[in-house]
Amino acid sequence: MSNAPHEPSQASVSASLTQAVLHAASRLGLDRQALLTACDLCDEQLTDPDARIPFSAQQALWSELDARLLHPEPGLLLGRNLTPGPFSVLSYLLQSSATLGDALNTALRYQRLGGEGGELHIETHDDSLLLLYRPLHPQHPATRIRVLAMLACWVQMTTPLLDGFRLLGAQFRHDAPDDLTPYQDVFACPLQFASDEYAIALPHALCQVPLVQANPPLQQLLRQHAETLLARLPSASLGARVIGLLGEQLAHGEPDRAELARALNLSERTLQRRLAEEGCSYQQLLADTRRQLAEQHLRDGRLPAAEIALLLGYSEPSVFFRAFRLWTGLTPGEYRARHGAG
Template sequence: MRTPSVDPRHASVSASLTQAVLHAASRLGLDRAGLLAASGLDTSQLDNPDARIPLLAQQQLWATIEQQLGGVEAGLLIGAALAPGQFSVLGYLLQSSPTLSAALQAVQRYQRLAGEGGEFSLQPEGECLWLVYRAVQPEQAATRTRVLALMAFWQSLMTPLLADFHLLGARFMHAAPDDLDRYTQVFNCSLQFAASDYAIGLPQALLEQPLAQANLPLQKLLREHAEALLARLPSESLSARVVSLLSAQLSQGEPDRSQLAQTLHLSERTLQRRLADEGSSYQQLLNDTRRQLAERYLRDAQLAATEIALLLGYSEPSVFFRAFRQWTGLTPGEYRASQQAQE
């Protein structure tokens, strides 16, 4: 499993999110002052909802919560007790999105506002869309608690917003606990443990359904605020941002360079120039992203090559087949056979 290339020593998370975790822990009977002291935090650091605190401090907070709630699945308890409004701009962005698809795009675009403890990505698989979370420091017990809280919170956030919201599956990196009752109660779907990542599976059929609290005028204001906050964070390369957007858009057809530039608040010419300054280009990033996704999809024996072509934004499978042979010297079928032979 590829883990995010983020140095935990320099990563930061939202003060608003940390405040929400503390509120949830207090509702479960834990002492707020004691939690702050154990994690080396001060109330003044959390007063501004747009402020940032070190990821390592929040990890210590999660470790302390896990210790004090010993004997139970602390992450699931905290996740169920979190309130969406306390996530500041990102929480309101999700709630006011017009559709589930738009909400997922907001997650990808603005995930760093919540924190740099991991990366979300979308992986289509037949009728299921996997929302995958690759965590920094996945081996730490505190990470398990933190990610379980995020997964449980997502479930509780989306359930009232869609008439038939449900999960098709959930994956967890840790081994199956002795008691699965709380997992079954929270996720109500098939569960897989000792997996290579954390993920929840959403029905693709729900993507374009309207959300109950959709509010387009509010969305515009929130996105402007979110863009301003994103700009204040330590810079992420433009190439990385383009790859993230391409990965989200490919399954909907050939990406539109003009629209992508607009999403980044750049002209096409400025986009090309800044990518060139980073030693890259739009077409190179598109080809690289398609190749990486193609190789990942082909390692999954359940996806037909024609389905993969559609997921990569090709209008005709034959165009995908030619491109893949140019990249690897193999047809998609030959590549899949070679991978299976190595297993």
Template sequence: MNRARSDLTQASVSASLSQAVLHAASRLGLGREALMEQCGFDPAQLSDPDARIPFATQERLWQALSRLPLSEPGLAVGSNLAPGPFSVLGYLLQSSATLGEALAAALRYQRLVGEGGEVQLLEREQELQLLYRPLHPDLPATRTRVLALMACWVQMFQPLLAEFRPLRAQFVHDEPADLAPYQAIFPCPLQFAADDYGIVLPRALADAPLIQANPPLQSLLRQHAEALLARLPSEGLSARVVVLLGEQLARGEPDRQQLARSLALSERSLQRHLAEEGSSYQQLLNDTRRQLAERYLQDGQLPATEIALLLGYSEPSVFFRAFRQWSGMTPGEYRQRHARQDS
């Protein structure tokens, strides 16, 4: 399900993001030229905002920033980042009609910013969970990098939404001794030792209009974003189909024709290309549903009937039959077994 590349030697980030992080570091008192030399940046790489920088190069920059004599360097960097670090994506988000539309664009075009992790959007009961899952969470500078990203999210959306009131901000690491840097940025309760980094919003906020909505500008930005996305190395059709299926399922039964159109393919071409990769649409749909079903059941928060709806089934009974075929158990039996194993 993860779109992020597993090989750090292939992952890359946008030059515009690197420029913005260097600018934020300068505002915090670090010398830009010395920092570039220390981290191995080629000045020519930064001249084109649409160019790409190896993730490993930028990781050295985050490592240098993590050594700043501050309580939480990532939050300090993030509070000094402007929308520019996201280049075309940042402006695309700001010109969206609603928050939900902006988040959908963030999911589709996130690779334009970088491949150091994956943004995910989960809808659970009355919550809209905007999560970030880093590619290699054990890297020493991951905490600094992710906190900077989360702070930047808040900095971007606060001015655009009249009712920007997160339900909570959550962090994978344990609660630090000094909460002041967190409280200064996140206007909500804080949760530490969580499963994922993320900001949780009221689900109703997805329909909230953005102050800077500009449909004509957004149309132009989307065209540019699509062109940039096409220039990135391909992830393989199967991986792209899985991502689109995950987005469609929460809205009901997936539409194969619509999915094919979003990939600029006919249904027949979609099936042929998937077969060349040793897969099929139905297999990917079944695998995606099974993985999501197991995750929801292990979480233990949602009733099986609601999970059926989240997986795009019109009737819970259809989901129950499918799950029994996958696992040899009913959803209830699977959940009980998982709970016993945890205990």
């Protein structure tokens, strides 16, 4: 299923993230109410941390910040003043992941919770990982400040969570500025400008390093909430919404297709037909969701395989063991020995 960025008229972003940007702006001396007025926003739209606002409204906010902050690179300044807490469920999911690799997989799955202004991709190379961010309409005047703030915040958030964190390089679509000092202060790595991509590279070996704030029980609760939020996004494909609802159902035992169809205001037959139009099926999505949750539980290493089977709605552990071997070619025990957190 495609995760391509949505058109600006449909795209939305997290109210929590917008709150975080406004908090950072206030710390830098800008007037919050003046910014809200200039962007045609109000505090009531941002009160609920799970609420959404139009991407176009946040773009207007970035444009205002670019004009009002007296700094050679306002995006880097804002990124260093963004605090991850107000990002709500997505930020806490990333911080509580077992390893950096788990955090990156989580970011890929739930990136739309942060916003639909672009798309994250990860390329794996021999000794490095390349994290690419492809913004919606890269030529928009506000894109530079927005993407630089995001990259700077990510580096600042990750550094204290990971022993030995460092970057191998950073790429930017815009031309090199006269003063590279703000970039060197944030990224501390070789810089490439006028690139085809916004990207940062890091050592592949860092993916296996445990994060300081790893918290598997909290992860499980947050994932259930994140799946619910993902399913509610109106622009999500039907398949994505089914995956989200399956995640909720599997937290309570055997999933029920009829109940899921009712939650989507569809008949079971219509559900199957529309999923087929998207090139998938209910059984395929159920198997994919079970596999992802099973692998996550086994990597976390806290639950016995038989208990994982019950959590995923299997009536007998032996059925789960056979399914897992079909998915991965490994038994649950072999998978945990290879990929577990320790």
